[in-house]
Amino acid sequence: MEQSSCDHGIVLEFKEDTAITEMMRLRVSSLKKSGQKRQDGERLLLPHEAVYRLDFPSQDQELAFSRWHFTLAGHGRVTVTGICQHWTPDLTHLMSRQLLEPIGTFWRNGGDPEDSQLKWLEADMQEFGERIAQLAGVRKVMYFLLAFKEQAEAANLHCSIHFTAGP
Template identity: 55%
Template sequence: MAAEAGLLELPLTRDEQLTRRMRLRFQSLQQRGGRPQDGEKLLHPNEHIYRLEFSQQHQLRFLRWRLRLGAPGTVAVTGTSQHWTPDLTHLMRRQLLEPVGIFWRRLGAEEVECNEADAQEFGERIAELARIRKVMYFLLTFTGGLEPAQLKGSIVFRV
């Protein structure tokens, strides 16, 4: 959390237990020769579930994304509209929010780049959802050789 007055920095936390459960669902379908439900989103090996826990919910205003990528590559951050339930393994495509925040680091560069307009709109949408949620879930897709261990991320809000 940020120490600056009036700012709240919330970390994106990898939800390994939920990611594992969703992967088990995929394996179970493969082993049984089953098919996913119509519209169900199954996790690919490069996709992981993260969460953002709102320690404060009222009057948050999105300021910025703070992402550090330890290697060149791309990460796409997709929010989910799904509220927490004991079984989130059935993630449906219609539950994935637009826009998607896409962040990348080029070979030889130190700075992380993004599509500013989409990242801003996505951050503002997260601040709106914080009014009604304690936790929000995200689907992160890593490409270009980037892996979860190479990501450190948070979102900064003004309180």
């Protein structure tokens, strides 16, 4: 997890948690091999999804959401879904009720020039950022499901969130 401080506050980068992503993929594979079904309400990882995380530097400092920063090479759509519970994938399965609303979505359409600005639903992204800032006060880490659609790829993504720090 990379964190940097800038004149305007704190910047936290979303980093893929490859161990948890792999563990969730193994769960799907295990269910398929054994012919079992998922638990009622369980949320299985889809092939185009990965688990990312934000590590918060301190719970002593109040953070206020400032802005998102996304870069996506090429075209496609990325959705970011927060997980609201202290989820421990090694001990419990991810349940659908643990997913935060709203989700964040940003994209660049296929016909758009590759250097064009990414699009997003501003009100949803503002609310989502504010929810993350609230949870930062009680969490050391927060997990997210990122879904890559319409030719978007994890290797072409950089996503960070900017906060201003309070007392």
